[in-house]
Each structure stands twice: as C-alpha cells, then as structure tokens.
Amino acid sequence: MKSLLEEAVARGADATLVATESRNASVSFEANRLKRVGSTESLNLDMQVIKAGKLGIASSTKPGTEMQLLENALDVAQFGSDVSYSFPEPEPPASPKVYDQAVADVDVDRMISIGEELIEFIKALDPAIQGSASVSARVIHKSIYNTRGLDASLDKTLFTVSAGFQFVEGQNLLQSWDWNASTDLEYDLETMKATLKADFDIGRKNVEVKPGVYDVLLTPVGFQALISPILACLDGRAVMRGISPFKDRIGEEIFAPSFSLIDDGTMDGGLSSQLYDDQGVVCRRTPLIEKGVLREYLLDLESAHRLGRRPIGTGSPGGANPNNLLVIPGETGWEELLRGMKKGIVIDHTMGAWAGNPYTGTVTGNIALGYLVEDGEKVGRVKDCMFSLNVFTHLKSNLLALSRDVKDLGGLLLPYCLIGGVSIASRES
Amino acid sequence: MQTPIKDLMKRALKHSTAEYCEIRVEETTETAIRIRGKDIELVAQNVSAGGNVRALYRGGWGFISFNRLDDLEKKVEEACAQARILGERLNKDIKLYPVEPVEDYVPGNFKREAFAVPLKDKMALLEGYNKLILGCPEITSSSIGYFDRHTHWHFANSEGTYIYQEKMDLGGGLAAIATKDKLTTQDSARFGSNNDYNVALGLEDEVREAAEAARQMLYAPVVEAGQYTVILDPDMAGLFVHEAFGHLSEADDLDEDERMKELLKIGTRYGTGELNIYDSGIEGPNRGECKYDDEGVPMQRTYLIKNGVIAGHLHSRESAVKMGEAATGNARALSYRFPPIVRMRTTCIAPGKHAFEEMLKGISLGIYVQGGYGGQTNGEMFTFAPSKAYMIRNGSIAEMVRDVNLTGNVFDTLRNIDMIGNDFVYKNSPGGCGKGGQSPLPVAQGSPHVRIRNVVVGGEKK
Structure with a gap:
C-alpha cells in the first residue's frame, strides 16, 4: 500500500x-x-x-x-x-x-x-x-x-x-x-x-383503535423512526446547503432538556467503533444534542471546513457517516413507563415511516406491530392504522420520559421513549 | 474473457460432492455521480468482482462467496462440505424444478451503452439539469444522483448449464428542493433502464415540473388524517401492486407454511373481474429484466391474479417443486455476495376499461396521489408514499396537500379496487426493492390509474 x-x-x-x-x-x-x-x-x-x-x-x-x-x-x-x-x-x-x-x-x-x-x-x-x-x-x-x-x-x-x-x-x-x-x-x-x-x-388478539390523539410508548426499534429525520437535519452537508432547519442554531434549545444525542466512535464494545473515520480524522465522543441544546453537526471534512467547525471523526468521501449514536437513557424502567399509561399505544415495529420529508420533521408510518394499552396493560394488537407526529415539536414539548433500558440496534443505542399527543389514523368500521 | 472463465467453472464443478452445485462469477464496473446544490459531491468509478458457489445436499444448502477466483475447485469442495454437514442432519429429499441444461451466450443488445458515454458528457448533462433546477423560482437547492453499471455474468451448474449474460443498469433522480422559513420540500424527475442511456436525456420538462411541484408544496397544507377514496396515478399504482401483492406472491415465503399456502391458493378471489396482475422479465427495457435469472432459468411473464382470482406465484426452482408449480425465473441475487431468493422483476396491473374522468366522478372527498416515492410491506399490511398529492373535491382535482402516507390491509385493499384505468405506463426509477438484506435490487412496475375505496391516510387529525 x-x-x-x-x-x-x-x-x-x-x-x-x-x-x-x-x-x-x-x-x-x-x-x-x-x-x-x-x-x-x-x-x-x-x-x-x-x-x-x-x-x-x-x-x-x-x-x-x-x-x-x-x-x-x-x-x-x-x-x-x-x-x-x-x-x-x-x-x-x-x-x-x-x-x-x-x-x-x-x-x-x-x-x-x-x-x-x-x-x-x-x-x-x-x-x-x-x-x-x-x-x-x-x-x-x-x-x-x-x-x-x-x-x-x-x-x-x-x-x-x-x-x-x-x-x-x-x-x-x-x-x-x-x-x-x-x-x-x-x-x-x-x-x-x-x-x-x-x-x-x-399479538394474536386484535383490538380496534379509534382515530384520535394518544400517548405512545415507542420501543427502541420504534424510536428509530424518530431518530432518522434528526440525523438528516444534523448532516453537515444539509446544513451547509441551507436545507436543514438546524442551520445557524448551534447553542439553541431545540428539544426537551431530557433529550441528549451523542456520537461516539471510541466505545469499548461499540458495533460502530473505529479508530479513524473514512477520511482519516480520529474518532472521538461528541455530544450532538446536549440536554436539548444543539451542540454539533455530523461533519465530514468539507462541511466542517465550510461551516468553520472542527471535524469530529464522522466523515466519509460522500458526506457524514455517524459512529455509535447514543440517546442518553432516563431513570425509569420501560415496564414502569408502561404501567403508568392509562390509555395509549405501544409502537414496536413501524413501516414506511422513513418515507416522509425529513426536513419537515413529520413522521408518518404504519404500526406494523403495536399494542393498545389500557390501565398499564397491553390489551391487544392494533392493526391497519397510521401514527403521525412531528419530531421537532413532539421531542421538544411532548417528550414524557425515556427509559433506563437501552437496546443496541447496530451502533444506534436507544431507550424506550414515552411521548404524548401522537395522532393515530385508523380504519373506520 | 468468456472461454477461460467457462472452463474454470466447468473444471471446478467436477469437484462437487453435492446433489446439485452451481457457480456464479460476476464483474461489474460502476460510475456514480452526485451533485447537491452548487457542489459536485461525488464522482466515483467502482469495480465489484467476485463469485460464489452454492451446493445442495439432502435439503441443506452450502453457500460461499469470495473475491479471489484462483482456487475455485477448493471453493466448490468447501460449499459441498457445508451442504453435506447440513444434509446429513436434515436428510430431506428436496428436489429442484427440472430445467433443461443449456449453453448460451447472451451479449447485451443495448440501444445505447451508458458505459460507453464519456464521463465528461455525463457530467455536462447532469450539470445542465442542475443549472435548470437552481434557476427555477423559489428553488434553493438540488439533489442529483446518477449511476450506470455494466456487468459480465457467468453461471454454470452441475447439470451442464453454462450461461454468459452481459447486463446494463442505469438510473437517476433529479430533485428540486425548495425552502421557505423552516420548511423544506422537494420533488424529482426520475429515470432508469436496462438498455438505453438515452432515457437520461431530454428531461428538461420533467425537471421544470418537479421544481414547480416543490415550490407549490411550500404552500400546501398537511393532509388531514382519515379514510378516503384514493386515485393512484400509474407510477403510484405500480408501487402499490409491488408492495401490496407482489411480495405476498413470492413463494419462498409460502412454500413451507400451510396456512399461507391456503390463504394464497390458486383460484381464491381477491378482486373484481377487472383485476389482472402479472410479473414479468420479458416486457421490454425495464430495470431487472434479462434473459435468465440467477439460477439460469429463463424469465417469463407470470400471472398472479387473472380476472380477480389468484392464478400463480413467483418461484425459484426449489419453491416451485415444493408447491407443485413451474419455475418462473424469479430467483434473483443482488450480487455475487448473496444467494438467489425469490424476487419480482417488472410487476404490472393490466389496463382496465375506465377513463380517468370516470374515476373522478362520484368522489365527494378523496385524494389523487402521484409518483411513487417509496413503500413497504410486512405481508398483511403495506404503506406507500407518493411524491405529491391533491385533494379531490366533488369530482374535481383540488388543492395540493403534503406529507401524505397511505396504508392498507393487503386482502381488503385488493377487494376495494373499484376502477382500473384504460391507460398504462411503465415506471423505471433509480431505487430498488429490498428483501432478506439484499437491497436495492433493480425492479420496475407498470400500471394504469387505479381507484381504491377506504384507504387510511396518516397525518394530523383536526
């Protein structure tokens, strides 16, 4: 070589x-x-x-x-x-x-x-x-x-x-x-x-869910659907081109204080840990969102240079590519969060939630696997319905809790997320 | 290039100790270009070369993929040893659908070779589109992607077949992005082909239309959640049939599940007599079509629904035998790194008898969706998102709405198709299909306009 x-x-x-x-x-x-x-x-x-x-x-x-x-x-x-x-x-x-x-x-x-x-x-x-x-x-x-x-x-x-x-x-x-x-x-x-x-x-018992607005407990798998548009908006190239709504907002509180997102290429046992990114920048641990405040973008060498920021080891030749991403967990176990729900929906697997426009923050998807919750218990599976929320407003004003339990989804480490005011559309009988 | 590889493969297959063994060897050269806003973001020249051996013994498959071709005999022995380890545990009598051994050499019959066009010409074309996009009113940025691939594909099996195919694949998207306050919207013109670079040319009108749609979307309200009668344009209807019924017809997900087989039994009615659905590898210059699939089986047109009734399934050689049907040429692999699994090619709804104006009549409140942005299915439910959407009010197309995502139950939705248009359009896009970790596999769709009742649309509930 x-x-x-x-x-x-x-x-x-x-x-x-x-x-x-x-x-x-x-x-x-x-x-x-x-x-x-x-x-x-x-x-x-x-x-x-x-x-x-x-x-x-x-x-x-x-x-x-x-x-x-x-x-x-x-x-x-x-x-x-x-x-x-x-x-x-x-x-x-x-x-x-x-x-x-x-x-x-x-x-x-x-x-x-x-x-x-x-x-x-x-x-x-x-x-x-x-x-x-x-x-x-x-x-x-x-x-x-x-x-x-x-x-x-x-x-x-x-x-x-x-x-x-x-x-x-x-x-x-x-x-x-x-x-x-x-x-x-x-x-x-x-x-x-x-x-x-x-x-x-x-899951074998189907229950009807009426259209309306619900509290929703997203499992780590379900929570991924909300992280994707945030990553698109954090991309330094989208910021550089002026299409990210996070442009010129470093230091601004854009999410609830309980929400922190970190890029870390240095973790022991991290599925996406590495020494250097693909442009040769040394990997480190970087808070992107700290207690709701925007601290840093996902940067490659070009976007870092043009935005006047120091590269953070998330570069690739075509743009930013994060390492391990962690949402800092909360203090309550997910089962306790579930027990605390009077009426709501657990969303585990979603379909088509990636298909929206990430820069509007709107996430709309089918609930591929989800459950109706009544008095803290899952009472049956909900089907043929869509959930819809806006990441920018819901993670700022409607974030109720994050669990202490975390699952590693292949370099993306997420807790359960309890969120209020989620719109549910369903089949009308 | 052809003769040495053929001999190498045939020699190596003599080392097979399995009931069946096959070798695929591929070399693909790719050009990829990305432009974002005023910046050329990426220009790349990639070479992907390698092969695999797949072996079957007493119901167990061994599979090895590799980059180095110099010890092919050893790879055959290893794959066969893997298959035997499994076969000796399973001891199952699994046959493959019989296919007549063939020696065939299939050079590309390309209308215009993308790989022969100089890079400077491709750059000039795309930079021209980019300039056009950035000059449109209220457009703040652009996103242009282009790729072309040229593949030499060799296949040989222990039954005596050897096939060489030359393949081409190209696709691209020309997106206009509008931003106002904190809202960003976009729409794109898209193209794709398996034999003609010219599909990338002359798209100025489509680009202007996309830019205007992105601009209008800035002022469009978010759709109100609910249940609507929806008219799908041919692009969107093609995506719908791919997600809503094509995946369900892939027999490798059915062939050992008695309940699924019962649900999709030939002769079961799932739609009106006007509904005809087929999947084909021989329709024309569509992405993913070619003479043979990745098991060396000739591609064909396969009816899935005829006159509203299930008429067939999509098969590999293994699933065909398990279900007592014929192989259909649907065993496809993303590349040499993967074994073939059952996948679609060009999936179509055949034209019906209704004019578009007739479909609009009688809809007091509905949605007209255009352009298949993307979709997904889990078997019983599916989602699909259009590029743009308009309300239908009192039988007329009304205001644009944004952030539309639709969902349905596969079985109910097919029954809820109440009108099929008398037009028909093939759609080739730069994206592809995903299944079993193999994505994006080139596929295409063809359809007329389609009207569906009672479709659930996500969004805000007012």
Whole structure:
C-alpha cells in the first residue's frame, strides 16, 4: 500500500486508502429448520485522491488491481468535487476494545446449536408457527493509510443472533423478531425468547383503535423512526446547503432538556467503533444534542471546513457517516413507563415511516406491530392504522420520559421513549 | 474473457460432492455521480468482482462467496462440505424444478451503452439539469444522483448449464428542493433502464415540473388524517401492486407454511373481474429484466391474479417443486455476495376499461396521489408514499396537500379496487426493492390509474 501512496504523490496527488477485509460465517434457519450454512470472504479497497483541488473516488473488490484503482481515482478526479480541505495529519486514536478471539474461533456446531435452541423455543409456542433464526460471526480487519503518514489498522469481531416467527390465523399475519449483536461472544437468548413469547401471547388478539390523539410508548426499534429525520437535519452537508432547519442554531434549545444525542466512535464494545473515520480524522465522543441544546453537526471534512467547525471523526468521501449514536437513557424502567399509561399505544415495529420529508420533521408510518394499552396493560394488537407526529415539536414539548433500558440496534443505542399527543389514523368500521 | 472463465467453472464443478452445485462469477464496473446544490459531491468509478458457489445436499444448502477466483475447485469442495454437514442432519429429499441444461451466450443488445458515454458528457448533462433546477423560482437547492453499471455474468451448474449474460443498469433522480422559513420540500424527475442511456436525456420538462411541484408544496397544507377514496396515478399504482401483492406472491415465503399456502391458493378471489396482475422479465427495457435469472432459468411473464382470482406465484426452482408449480425465473441475487431468493422483476396491473374522468366522478372527498416515492410491506399490511398529492373535491382535482402516507390491509385493499384505468405506463426509477438484506435490487412496475375505496391516510387529525 505504501508504494501506491508514493505513486499517488509522484502523480501530484494526495491520497487516502481504506482497505477492509472480512470473513463471515453464518447459519440460517427457515420454516422451523436449518436451511443454510454460509461463509463469505470479502475485500474492499476504497481510494480517495485530491489532485488540483478536486476529489476523485474509486473502489474495487478485485485483488491485485491497486494501481488500476489509483488510475480510476485520478481519472474521475478531473470531474470531481472542488474540495477545500486536505487529508489530515495523523492524531493518536483511542483504542476501543472491539475484538474477541472467541468470536473468530467459534465453530459452526455451536452456531447451529444456538439457532436450534431458538427454533425449538418458537416451535413450542404453537404447532402452526413458522420460526426463523440466524447466527453469524464476522471478523473484520480495517486499515487506513494516507499520504500525510497515517498508517493504522483495527481488528473487530461481530457476533449476531436473530430470531423471529410468522403466525397465520385466517387473514391475520403476526410477525415478530428480535436480535442481539455484540463484538464479543456474549448473547442473551432468554431476553429474545421473552420478547417473542410476549408478542405471540398478546399479538394474536386484535383490538380496534379509534382515530384520535394518544400517548405512545415507542420501543427502541420504534424510536428509530424518530431518530432518522434528526440525523438528516444534523448532516453537515444539509446544513451547509441551507436545507436543514438546524442551520445557524448551534447553542439553541431545540428539544426537551431530557433529550441528549451523542456520537461516539471510541466505545469499548461499540458495533460502530473505529479508530479513524473514512477520511482519516480520529474518532472521538461528541455530544450532538446536549440536554436539548444543539451542540454539533455530523461533519465530514468539507462541511466542517465550510461551516468553520472542527471535524469530529464522522466523515466519509460522500458526506457524514455517524459512529455509535447514543440517546442518553432516563431513570425509569420501560415496564414502569408502561404501567403508568392509562390509555395509549405501544409502537414496536413501524413501516414506511422513513418515507416522509425529513426536513419537515413529520413522521408518518404504519404500526406494523403495536399494542393498545389500557390501565398499564397491553390489551391487544392494533392493526391497519397510521401514527403521525412531528419530531421537532413532539421531542421538544411532548417528550414524557425515556427509559433506563437501552437496546443496541447496530451502533444506534436507544431507550424506550414515552411521548404524548401522537395522532393515530385508523380504519373506520 | 468468456472461454477461460467457462472452463474454470466447468473444471471446478467436477469437484462437487453435492446433489446439485452451481457457480456464479460476476464483474461489474460502476460510475456514480452526485451533485447537491452548487457542489459536485461525488464522482466515483467502482469495480465489484467476485463469485460464489452454492451446493445442495439432502435439503441443506452450502453457500460461499469470495473475491479471489484462483482456487475455485477448493471453493466448490468447501460449499459441498457445508451442504453435506447440513444434509446429513436434515436428510430431506428436496428436489429442484427440472430445467433443461443449456449453453448460451447472451451479449447485451443495448440501444445505447451508458458505459460507453464519456464521463465528461455525463457530467455536462447532469450539470445542465442542475443549472435548470437552481434557476427555477423559489428553488434553493438540488439533489442529483446518477449511476450506470455494466456487468459480465457467468453461471454454470452441475447439470451442464453454462450461461454468459452481459447486463446494463442505469438510473437517476433529479430533485428540486425548495425552502421557505423552516420548511423544506422537494420533488424529482426520475429515470432508469436496462438498455438505453438515452432515457437520461431530454428531461428538461420533467425537471421544470418537479421544481414547480416543490415550490407549490411550500404552500400546501398537511393532509388531514382519515379514510378516503384514493386515485393512484400509474407510477403510484405500480408501487402499490409491488408492495401490496407482489411480495405476498413470492413463494419462498409460502412454500413451507400451510396456512399461507391456503390463504394464497390458486383460484381464491381477491378482486373484481377487472383485476389482472402479472410479473414479468420479458416486457421490454425495464430495470431487472434479462434473459435468465440467477439460477439460469429463463424469465417469463407470470400471472398472479387473472380476472380477480389468484392464478400463480413467483418461484425459484426449489419453491416451485415444493408447491407443485413451474419455475418462473424469479430467483434473483443482488450480487455475487448473496444467494438467489425469490424476487419480482417488472410487476404490472393490466389496463382496465375506465377513463380517468370516470374515476373522478362520484368522489365527494378523496385524494389523487402521484409518483411513487417509496413503500413497504410486512405481508398483511403495506404503506406507500407518493411524491405529491391533491385533494379531490366533488369530482374535481383540488388543492395540493403534503406529507401524505397511505396504508392498507393487503386482502381488503385488493377487494376495494373499484376502477382500473384504460391507460398504462411503465415506471423505471433509480431505487430498488429490498428483501432478506439484499437491497436495492433493480425492479420496475407498470400500471394504469387505479381507484381504491377506504384507504387510511396518516397525518394530523383536526
């Protein structure tokens, strides 16, 4: 790789090269039985060059074609974006613990037995249920080099277990799934089983929900639908272009004081932890929203430079790309939040909530899996209805509580969120 | 290039110890361009090359994907060993639908090759659109995306088949963004094709229309939540049929679930006699269509609903045998990194007999939705969001409304289609379909206008 960078310099360019090698082993179960064993080896080379103030990008998965990669990057740089930055000098990184040799060494038999345990549990719920599960172990070696002397690499492991079911009764289809991902060989099958059983027990009873305005308890999975538009508005490029409503609002209280959002690329065990972002900026921990106050945007080198801010290690050649994102949890357990609801709705899985315009803050989606709550108890499943809220107003004025329980949804660590005044539209009988 | 890979694959397959084994080898070169506002944001040249081996033994599948092709025999042995580990546990007699072995060489019959157009010409075209967008009234920014891909695809299996296909895929979106106070709105012109770069040309009128729609949306009220009669334009109706019925017809989600099979049994009525739905890989220059699927099965037109009654399902070779039906050429993979699963190609509602004006008549309060922005399904329910929407009042199209997202129950909604238009339009967009972690897979849709009663629309409740 060193010779490739030397060649780039000889051709009058600055360059950054990210090389990612990974191998993945997986087992998958479908329709209550073991279906497939798979393994993947992959290599990705991503090159960025800056020549005459213009950026060229090329990637390849083809081994032994590094010089062609450089040629391709130089070719497209003639037409590339004008950049106002240089690749950074190396800074010492944090060293997050994200590698577990036990994951690298795990054998297929153990992965199969984990899947079998989950499938046997699901099958025991009902003879007509259709269970699925998958278990995968991934080992990643990521290196980054640049013409300023950066030369670093990180080994990471990821162990993921997922399970779910489909249960058909007449024209009712009930689906539920849960998963557990970590950088070590720790997994909690009992919590997954409890989630699936609870959904099976309550989800088979449909209840009508009248159109109106309700308190809603979003599970961490459901809460994702509200985080997506916030991330779009925090994107430094959207701010730079003036289309984000967060433009010129650093220091302003834009959400309730109980809402804080942090980007952290340095966490031990973080599924998205890394040493440097893909532009060579060292990763750190950065409050984006602190007690409701806007503190920072998600920045790449270009948007950081143009907005006059210091890069925070969330860059990629095409724009910002967050590391681990954490919403700071509250102090109450989610079950206590549920028990405190007189009448409301639990929203777990949503559909189509991503389809709105993120810059208006409006989130409207189908409740794919959700429950009506009466006097602190889930009384049945709600179907064929839509929820609608505005993230900017609801997380400022209607945020009632965040749970202390947090789930890691693949680098996005979210609590349950209790929120008031959510509009529900449903089928009129 | 063709002969050495073919020989390599055929030699490697001799090492198979499974009941069935196949190898796919692909190389794709891609050009990607992104422009945002006044800035060129990204110009990239990407190469994705690799292969996979899939093997079946006594009901167990082994699958290996890789970038290096130099030890293909070993990869075949490994995939077969994986399949045997499973097969010896499962000991199931799972057959694949018989397909006549074939040797075929299918060069691209492209009308205009996108990959042969110089990058400077593509940049000039897109920068021209960008200038046009930014010059429109009240437009503050733009978002332009373009890609083209050129793929060499090789497939060989232990039954003696070898196929080479040359494929092209291109798509793009030209979005105008309007911002006023703290409100940002957008609309876009979109294009896609599997054989003709010219679809990217001459879109100035569509771009101006999108910019005007984005401007008007700044002043449009948020739709009021409720239940409405809705008319879908062909673009939106295509998205609807993809989400509402296409996914449900994918047989790999049905073939081992007796209750699902019963629910979707051939002969079951789900719509009026005017409703005909089909999925096809042979309609024309649509994204995702080609001669063979990723199991080497010829693509075809498959009727899912004929005269309101279920007529068929979409199949891989495995699901076809399990359900006692024929393979349909719907086993598709996003790339060499994935095994093929059952996916749609071009999914269509056939034209009916109603003129658009006839559909408007009798609607005292409804919504006309245009342009499929995106949708999702979980089998029994679906959502779909239009690019733009207008109220229908007393049989006439009235004011624009924004933030419209619709939902429905699959089974009820098909029965609630009460009029199908006498027009028909294919829609190719730059996006794609997602399933089983394989996204975005190129697909297309075709449809006339469609009218549906009792559709739930999310939004504010006044």
